[in-house]
Amino acid sequence: MLGKKRKVNDGVAAAAAAAGQQDDDDQHHPAPRIGRQSLDRPLASAIAALQAIKTAATAAIQQLQSKAEAIKEQIETTGGKLELKGSIEGEVALNVGGKVVGVSRKGLMLDQLRHTYFAHLLLSCVDALPRDEEGRPFLDADPGYVKWLVDQIYLVEGADAQGEEYEIELDDTQKEDPTVALYHELFLTRASLDIDVRTEDVDMDDRGAAEGNKEGGEKEGGDGERAGDSSGAGSRLREYVANYTDAVTVLEKAVVDLEGFGAVMGPFLRADDGSNHTVRSVTISQQTVSTTEATLARLGPNSLLYRRFSGEVVQGNAPIRQTSVEHFMKVVDFARRQRFETRPGRVVKKPTAKPKQLAQLKKDVEMYGLTMGDVYRPPAPFLTFEETQEVLAMTEIPNPSIKLLYSSTRDGGHFGTMVDKVGDASGLLFLINHNDTHRFGAFVGGQLKSPADPTRTSGSYKVPTSFISISGAYAKITKIPIPEAKQRAAVAGRDASIKASNIDYRGKLAIGRGYLWFGWASPFPADDVRSMNQWVKKEHLPMDGYLGQLNDDGDEGTLAGTWDFTAKEIAIYQVKSG
The missing domain is CATH 1.20.58 (Methane Monooxygenase Hydroxylase; Chain G, domain 1)
Known part of the structure; x- marks a missing residue:
């Protein structure tokens, strides 16, 4: 003792x-x-x-x-200022696609606008925009939409001055216009980013010390904690920890929002060396249309659109046919939107016109070297447009449209996050990039049925399933239609795992009755869903053209580079018709 x-x-x-x-x-x-x-x-x-x-x-x-x-x-x-210097009165004189507009600074500071990408771009990052010949900041966007948005901002400002509210909203016709819809989505994306106006300097260290002294300055036996009572100090410790956690959450949200802003608004900003951001203009019927070298360069210096902005009006002996200003602006903006819209799985919609003008618009678009059709962005960075089309065709969904639900690059590898992002969506396309050379997918026609009890599993349930080799295992994209008995899935609860039937390994999600595992490890499942296992019985593999490995017994193959691996990327999409 x-x-x-x-x-x-x-x-x-x-x-x-x-x-x-x-x-x-x-x-x-x-x-x-x-x-x-x-x-x-x-x-x-x-x-x-x-x-x-x-x-x-x-x-x-x-x-x-x-x-x-x-x-x-x-x-x-991203060319941003740490705070807004000077007055918020007046306007930002902006050249938008060849048209000069004035955007109210005060309007951008109102609650409805100040947290948007548009406000952050024009108030914090305006110095990083390209410049036109007059030295004005240049926004490579559709002037028609921006002029409409500027008018809307003034309506918001006027309503605010009268103590009223006015919401900026698109009408049904505008929602169907691909140009308006895209810029509205990009510019009015909201984030936690705020516009700080310069105030008197405050010594944060001194202020923090003062607040700390105030917290700890209560006398024994006073109105604060009782002498000898540790519960008050413990309560303050909990409060401090909560304050710290809340503050760090704000900072982490700012990091995510700044990354999002940079990804979406980056194409509008000039590069550090100024390359490809020279503003080029052409005059048609006394009207100026402008864009940047970056937009034209994607088409190549020999394209008719590039030559038109270079002052040429002929290609060999064939003159560039005159088009209306409206159609020419639609052509230019179609080229712009293809440069800006790089988000995986998105569609750059073809330009629209009144029914009787559609045929002529198609001729004008194609004359300038563009294809009059929607342009699909690959659903994952590791797929090309052509690969995307082939993979979607193998889902056998008519007129397929896709929506990104989960990306390991964007969302991390935590199983709970993946489940939350997928939710109750049905028609799931899993795309896995093992090591760039070996890429494959799985299409699950139903849902991921997560158990209500986090300590249990869903059990094995029937769901239409097929696999697709994109590269590595075959020289071309190949569908692997597994038998119906193998078309089953099992989902673990957040605090549970699924055990393999024949070895001491566990995972968090099994597709194809164990042909594909997520969170695969031994003796306990991995926290990261990118720890994977993939195999297929030889009898279920199309052997004609198979380039992948077989196990020592020669009865099992894999669509990955090896059976157990850590995926470089995982993306999950919902595929539905229409």
């Missing part, structure tokens, strides 16, 4: 000594001790916990310093 008591006392002393290493003042205070073992033990634990909190706080401050520097670099990389 004495030996045990000595260990408790030694623990209290050790905790106090550890605390003393960080703060010289603590060395003048003896370690608190009650003298009863059952109470000295939690006392020692409390001191050790506080010391751990102190150490963790020091590390957290260092991490926050690194995070702050990274966020500042993110802002400056």
